[in-house]
Amino acid sequence: MTRSVEGLPAPNERRRLREAAELTLDEVATAVGVAAATVRSWESGRTTPRGRKRDAYARFLAGLPELAPEADATGPPGRADPPAPPAPADAPAPADPVLVAVAPGAGVGAEGEAEAEGAPQAPGGPVDTAGPAAPRPGVRLVVDPAEAFDTLYDLAAPALARQAYLLTGRRALALEAVDRAFTRAWDQWPEVATDPDPVGWVRTIVYEYALSPWHRFRRAHRRPDRPPADPADRILLDALLALPRFHRRAVLLYDGVGLDLPDTAAETEATTPATGNRILNAHADLAARVPELADVPVEKQSAALRERLAALRPPFSLDPRPAAAVRGGGERRTRQWTRxxxxxxAMITAATAYTAATAPTHYDPPLAPGESVSGVPPLSGPQQLTERSRQLHDKLRADPEAGPARVAPRLD
Structure with a gap:
């Protein structure tokens, strides 16, 4: 295939640019934030990048000529750095750099991340119609982990809050999901900082928390929030919330965020055919519920739905908490759990010590309880004297003799 895509060169030209810069598929995949197999598929023309990844890939390819100067003896073209001056002997050792969890040149694109360093952000939508920013190939390095986290939070949190609102229709739950996801990201920051797609790492947690079925039992989330003021937005939001949870997540990732079908299937932990069927069924349900999508051809429903999702306006602001507050809350919660x-x-240790001190040192068998024996008459005092026993008793009392003569027999 030699046909070029909007904002991208033809597939064979993409491969030629990569080979001219002497870059491997793994290096390009790491810079763009995808897998090496995905880059190979883009270069062969089997698939086409969409949304944020298309913008990042286009900026990366546009910056390749600037990254390919004359090669020196230390490395291949495009990756040769000028030799650094020798550091003094007493200079402190530089801190280990932490990789910023942002794809190269990541802008507001289909995923809704804001453009770094002063670029305007879309008005809360998961998509952006503004033109691409200046090329900024490569991945920016930041020494301070807190600064890297704040950069990721400022880029991704507003768009993730909007996406969570489209999934749930509840402002408090959407902001709570974003807060929980970034708190967990800060707790596991070394893993997130080195992840190829850190925004996707956080987005997965946001979606799973927002779509948890246990929220229906919470009193704070039983009643829905105020619907949007625009009737068209209200119809679209009601149609989204009427979809099953898995269909809602798949259609938002594919049409709202702009992921391709394999990436959507990977993020939802489903097979590609199953994800495709979910998206088709979701499109059919939305077309039956939303009048604006009913007359749109099937092949154009994805683009029309993407525009409608970008134009949907919630009736309130979806401003997440500051990044410093999220970091502080996570650290404070960690300290509380530690304490x-x-x-x-300490309580278990004290209870164990008390038990060991007061426990008996030998075994005392318990006394067997008394048992009643049948057939034995109960003792009720002395028995009544018979007549012969009474005569003998009277004789012994009346006889005055004592001593041996008393027992001697007498003839009278």
Whole structure:
């Protein structure tokens, strides 16, 4: 295939640019934030990048000529750095750089991340119609982990809050999902900082928390929020919320965020055919419920739905908390859990020591309880004297003799 895509060169030209810069598929995949197999598929023309990944890939290819100067003896063209001056002997060792969890040149694109360094952000929508920003190939490095986290949070949190609102229709739940996801990201920051797609890492947690079925039992989330003021937005939001949870997530990732079908299937942990069927069924249900999509051809429903999702306006603001507050809350929660764990451990240790000190050192068998024996008459005092026993008793009392003569027999 030699046909070029909007904003991208032809597939064979993409491969030629990569080979001219002496870059491997893995290096391009790491810079763009995808798998090496995905880059190979883009270069062969089997698939076409969409949304945020298309913008990042286009900026990366546009910056390849600037990254390919004359090669020196230290490395291949495009990756040769000028030799650094020798550091003084007493200079402190530089801190280990932390990879910023942002794809190269990531802008507001289909995923809704804001453009770095002063670029305007879309008005809360998951898509952006503004033109591409200046090429910024490569991945920016930041030494401070807190600064790297704040950069990721400022880029991704507003769009993720909007996406969570489209999934749930509840403002408090959407902001809570974003807060929980970024708190967990800060707790596991080394893993997130080195992830090829850190925004996708956080987005997965946001979606799973927002779509948890246990929220229906919470009193705070039983009643829906105020619907949008525009009737068309209200119809679209009601149609989205009427979809099954898995269909809603798949159609938002594919049409709203702009992921391709394999990436949507990977993020939803489903097979590609199953994800495709979910998207087709969701399109059919939305076309039956939304009048604006009823007359749109099937091949154009995805683009029309994407525009409608971008134009939907919630009736309130979806502003997440500041990044510093999220980091502080996560650290404070970690300290509380640590103190609670230490306190519980101390209680268990004290209880164990008390039990060991007061436990008996030998075994005392218990006394067997008394048992009644049938057939034995109960003892009720002395028995009544018979007549012969009474005569003998009177004789012994009346006889005055004592001593041996008393027992001697007498003839009278």
């Amino acid at each position: 609670a764990t230490l306190g519980l451990t």
